[in-house]
Amino acid sequence: xxxxxxxxxxxxxxxxxxxxxxxxxxxxxxxxxxxxxxxxxxxxxxxxxxxxxxxxxxxxxxxxxxxxxxxxxxxxxxxxxxxxxxxxxxxxxxxxxxxxxxxxxxxxxxxxxxxxxxxxxxxxxxxxxxxxxxxxxxxxxxxxxxxxxxxxxxxxxxxxxxxxxxxxxxxxxxxxxxxxxxxxxxxxxxxxxxxxxxxxxxxxxxxxxxxxxxxxxxxxxxxxxxxxxxxxxxxxxxxxxxxxxxxxxxxxxxxxxxxxxxxxxxxxxxxxxxxxxxxxxxxxxxxxxxxxxxxxxxxxxxxxxxxxxxxxxxxxxxxxxxxxxxxxxxxxxxxx
Amino acid sequence: xxxxxxxxxxxxxxxxxxxxxxxxxxxxxxxxxxxxxxxxxxxxxxxxxxxxxxxxxxxxxxxxxxxxxxxxxxxxxxxxxxxxxxxxxxxxxxxxxxxxxxxxxxxxxxxxxxxxxxxxxxxxxxxxxxxxxxxxxxxxxxxxxxxxxxxxxxxxxxxxxxxxxxxxxxxxxxxxxxxxxxxxxxxxxxxxxxxxxxxxxxxxxxxxxxxxxxxxxxxxxxxxxxxxxxxxxxxxxxxxxxxxxxxxxxxxxxxxxxxxxxxxxxxxxxxxxxxxxxxxxxxxxxxxxxxxxxxxxxxxxxxxxxxxxxxxxxxxxxxxxxxxxxxxxxxxxxxx
Numbered sequence: 001x002x003x004x005x006x007x008x009x010x011x012x013x014x015x016x017x018x019x020x021x022x023x024x025x026x027x028x029x030x031x032x033x034x035x036x037x038x039x040x041x042x043x044x045x046x047x048x049x050x051x052x053x054x055x056x057x058x059x060x061x062x063x064x065x066x067x068x069x070x071x072x073x074x075x076x077x078x079x080x081x082x083x084x085x086x087x088x089x090x091x092x093x094x095x096x097x098x099x100x101x102x103x104x105x106x107x108x109x110x111x112x113x114x115x116x117x118x119x120x121x122x123x124x125x126x127x128x129x130x131x132x133x134x135x136x137x138x139x140x141x142x143x144x145x146x147x148x149x150x151x152x153x154x155x156x157x158x159x160x161x162x163x164x165x166x167x168x169x170x171x172x173x174x175x176x177x178x179x180x181x182x183x184x185x186x187x188x189x190x191x192x193x194x195x196x197x198x199x200x201x202x203x204x205x206x207x208x209x210x211x212x213x214x215x216x217x218x219x220x221x222x223x224x225x226x227x228x229x230x231x232x233x234x235x236x237x238x239x240x241x242x243x244x245x246x247x248x249x250x251x252x253x254x255x256x257x258x259x260x261x262x263x264x265x266x267x268x269x270x271x272x273x274x275x276x277x278x279x280x281x282x283x284x285x286x287x288x289x290x291x292x293x294x295x296x297x298x299x300x301x302x303x304x305x306x307x308x309x310x311x312x313x314x315x316x317x318x319x320x321x322x323x324x325x326x327x328x329x330x331x332x333x334x335x336x
Numbered sequence: 337x338x339x340x341x342x343x344x345x346x347x348x349x350x351x352x353x354x355x356x357x358x359x360x361x362x363x364x365x366x367x368x369x370x371x372x373x374x375x376x377x378x379x380x381x382x383x384x385x386x387x388x389x390x391x392x393x394x395x396x397x398x399x400x401x402x403x404x405x406x407x408x409x410x411x412x413x414x415x416x417x418x419x420x421x422x423x424x425x426x427x428x429x430x431x432x433x434x435x436x437x438x439x440x441x442x443x444x445x446x447x448x449x450x451x452x453x454x455x456x457x458x459x460x461x462x463x464x465x466x467x468x469x470x471x472x473x474x475x476x477x478x479x480x481x482x483x484x485x486x487x488x489x490x491x492x493x494x495x496x497x498x499x500x501x502x503x504x505x506x507x508x509x510x511x512x513x514x515x516x517x518x519x520x521x522x523x524x525x526x527x528x529x530x531x532x533x534x535x536x537x538x539x540x541x542x543x544x545x546x547x548x549x550x551x552x553x554x555x556x557x558x559x560x561x562x563x564x565x566x567x568x569x570x571x572x573x574x575x576x577x578x579x580x581x582x583x584x585x586x587x588x589x590x591x592x593x594x595x596x597x598x599x600x601x602x603x604x605x606x607x608x609x610x611x612x613x614x615x616x617x618x619x620x621x622x623x624x625x626x627x628x629x630x631x632x633x634x635x636x637x638x639x640x641x642x643x644x645x646x647x648x649x650x651x652x653x654x655x656x657x658x659x660x661x662x663x664x665x666x667x668x669x670x671x672x
Contacts (some may be wrong), residue, residue, distance in 0.1 A: 077416050078412075085412040101434060259620060281617055
């Protein structure tokens with residue numbers, strides 16, 4: 001879509017009356033060129049609208065650019081915006097620029113974008129991986145490519161990762177609800193193939209069993225990928241013959257859907273709700289959540305990217321802590 | 337940070353026992369190579385961990401990549417996430433990948449990022465411009481670079497842009513509040529240098545004058561760049577000797593701060609509030625807003641990027657409509 005006849009380095013050199021090598025030295029800011037020559041080349045470049053090719057310059061310097069890549073799972077989810085904000089802070093401290101892109105949880109797209117960014121010689125890459133296998137990246141890692149997985153580990157690949165303390169967060173939520181008298185607690189979650197879902201679901205079943213309420217698997221409802229589906233699932237639960245007295249929402253979108261269901265279903269205001277993930281204005285809505293610092297998740301992932309570990313054979317895993325914030329919905333007691 | 341000794345095309349050619357040109361043809365998927373030769377080159381590339389250089393391949397094809405760039409103003413603001421979602425949808429329809437980056441409202445950073453992406457031969461670029469001048473991009477535009485400005489026009493540059501109907505939205509808000517009996521309406525906004533602020537502020541003054549309440553400039557409070565500052569500004573207004581009976585919040589962050597101030601200040605629940613920008617869960621909080629489709633803003637900007645206009649000399653400007661959504665806070669009447 002560009003005009004044909006884009007000016008070339010050769011054209012600049014010709015116009016300035018210097019060699020190709022001299023023109024290249026000037027435009028890449030290299031020393032040892034006479035001021036008069038430098039000026040001639042710059043004027044020629046400006047007159048022709050010549051633009052230095054940064055990628056070629058990067059490659060000449062050894063292949064690494066000043067770009068740091070982040071492949072998120074969903075461009076419109078504020079969780080990823082917060083993670084990106086954390087990555088960007090570290091990138092900036094190291095003179096790098098963050099570029100982000102999103103695979104929308106599509107494994108084929110994730111693979112394509114990973115290839116695209118690596119082929120553009122990004123300095124490093126933070127990826128929130130889809131459930132697909134990542135063994136195709138083993139060669140990249142072995143070659144020294146800086147690749148870190150955020151929020152979920154890579155499947156079938158020993159690589160650095162930063163995750164949230166999912167078991168700790170879910171256990172705290174279950175303990176909080178059982179301490180308030182609940183036994184019929186439903187766990188409503190996203191795609192059951194996603195690693196975080198499986199971690200949180202396992203922790204839910206274990207914590208319920210520990211609390212003397214085994215068989216909690218029958219209260220698990222997967223498949224709530226957006227707030228609309230979550231609302232429908234929670235409405236179904238609450239209008240069933242034996243409704244739960246409390247909902248544990250697996251992520252911020254599920255919490256939104258559950259909130260809407262609780263507002264709409266008669267008696268919904270008596271149902272307790274704890275959401276995994278804090279979200280903007282949750283405090284004004286009085287929603288009890290399992291919170292953590294999403295920006296810290298991003299910062300730590302970026303730190304791992306810019307700080308190579310001792311050996312590719314011993315990947316590092318870091319965990320971001322969670323904390324339960326009581327705000328109202330999680331402190332409702334079941335009706336006698 | 338990559339391991340030294342990255343495999344080269346020459347290394348692949350040597351290992352496969354073919355010429356450099358043949359190796360290049362195979363790895364770029366070009367036709368007219370014997371199957372056996374093709375296989376030898378591929379095996380050699382795999383064994384060495386050789387990665388094709390996509391940028392070099394793009395350049396060989398004429399300079400344009402499959403990447404579409406978006407430079408936003410604030411990576412953590414959900415407004416930009418929604419715009420990016422709209423851009424991505426159009427990008428995908430055209431087989432392009434969106435990469436986004438953020439200048440955090442810093443003109444120097446905006447210029448640097450624009451250069452970085454253009455030098456990497458992105459197919460086109462959507463920019464939410466800072467208030468700085470953009471005349472340095474005139475040469476790019478003239479050379480046919482696809483550059484579109486979103487949410488704000490470029491300063492000092494005739495270029496395609498998509499903006500929100502700021503005057504219409506503000507007029508609707510003022511009419512709504514005056515129809516509910518308000519005359520003392522405060523306008524609380526962000527950075528006064530930003531184009532959207534100036535548009536909205538001018539519309540506010542004009543609409544107040546039209547409503548028979550001139551001199552509204554004394555009710556304008558700029559400088560609320562985040563929710564915390566907005567909360568402090570609104571608290572100051574509400575605790576002054578002659579407080580406003582209604583607040584018009586210039587954007588989503590100001591609305592959040594105003595909501596918190598209204599909750600905390602005695603009598604704050606009686607103060608009307610209309611916010612520019614809809615936001616997640618505003619309906620559950622009962623907040624009246626001036627809404628628009630942020631994803632549509634992104635879609636239209638991307639459409640302009642992929643659809644060249646009739647002439648660079650006659651740039652296109654598109655406007656996304658707004659609509660007022662009454663939900664409670666905007667329908668409060670002043671105390672008698």
